[in-house]
Amino acid sequence: MKKYISVLRTSPFFSGLTDEEILSVLHCVSATSIVKTEGTYIFRAGDSTEEMGLVLSGSALIIQEDLWGHRNILSRCKTGDFFGEPYAAKPGSVLNISVVAEKDCEILMLNVKRLLVTCPTACDHHQKLVRNLVSVLANKILIFNDKITHISKRTTREKLLSYLSSESIKHSSLSFDIPFDRQQLADFLCVERAAMSVELSKLQKEGLLKTNRNHFELLT
Amino acid sequence: MKKYISVLRTSPFFSGLTDEEILSVLHCVSATSIVKTEGTYIFRAGDSTEEMGLVLSGSALIIQEDLWGHRNILSRCKTGDFFGEPYAAKPGSVLNISVVAEKDCEILMLNVKRLLVTCPTACDHHQKLVRNLVSVLANKILIFNDKITHISKRTTREKLLSYLSSESIKHSSLSFDIPFDRQQLADFLCVERAAMSVELSKLQKEGLLKTNRNHFELLT
């Protein structure tokens, strides 16, 4: 397991823990590494799980398949990324996503339930790990919350204004850079890039904002 | 505080705890009750907080206001509901919502940070509370995750199929009831009720499903 310590060290799940603490705490969560060959399932929609996965090498795809067989790729997990943590943290929940090895990969499985119910005495690392779990979960909610706020809006214009407004608040400035190019922004807001470009042009003509590439300036 | 124990008992945050445990654990989180008159702010967007709120009486509105002054009501918290828990659980995060008293109300403020960093020794109730917090957060992610899956779809038809597909999996049956009427379903999926009704009719004509009121049957 030691050969992967550099991967674990960078994960928010283990942040604030020393290498020794990480190695020690891996027992608390019954960490076991598994190898998956390209195309095999790691989790399957409909399953339930007490374990979350952390990618040690290779990569995995988070996908959804509907009743009529349409497959949709939600995201790609690379080295250091993890998946399944909300399902593992909520006993009895059912996976509504599947995880498939995109390339041959090694996955570290961590038993979240054991983290929560056993070792109740104050193993100090243990406490830190629980705190990190809470932080990871809370962070995900904040990100989702933001995204829902924007894509709930009916029109492209409203989605843009909602997103830009929130970025402006986040940067405490009317002038800021966004971490997306046009195509990525369109994907994030669930609209067409072309329609979005048209709307951005209109907003500029109307004097609500100025933009150049990924730099934006809002005019009130 | 005792007069509100019946409210606390029903909250998922305190589930599995006896009345005595609840009263005892309130100290761990520096529980203090505050009174707010109609229209005053409990949280304001841009603030950060270590505390979450739980409504003891009256009601509060979760709202968002954008840069150009448009106000949007996200949800209403009634007795027993709580708010702000992801912000309190993620130190340094900034509120992107405001909370306003809709009527005169009493709010119990719970310091989540204290729950995570102090009393590290195994006060048994304390552990349960942390576990409940993890569970509450994980549950919220699962709900958000679902919602994003559906409303990310571009067309009304795709949103419907995505939602119905997931409900079918959840009920392990092609035949099931949904917890929404048409207007609520349209709001949930962020589309027009009328356009949705049209699409449902088409889907039925095409033989993909049958529906009567809130009962649905999918045909494969």
Place this chain on the structure above:
DNA sequence: ACTTGTATGTTTGATTTCAAACAAATGGAG
């Protein structure tokens, strides 16, 4: 300067959604 690749902006017609009004069906209450 030239070429190449990529990002961004614009245009087009077809399709979908919106918004508003109205019609039909349903479920209670009297």
Place this chain on the structure above:
DNA sequence: CTCCATTTGTTTGAAATCAAACATACAAGT
């Protein structure tokens, strides 16, 4: 049963979005 309120389905013209193609701008490398 009849009346009434509510829910659901349908229609309509206006507006927005989609999808695809093309035009323009910019950057990196030769």
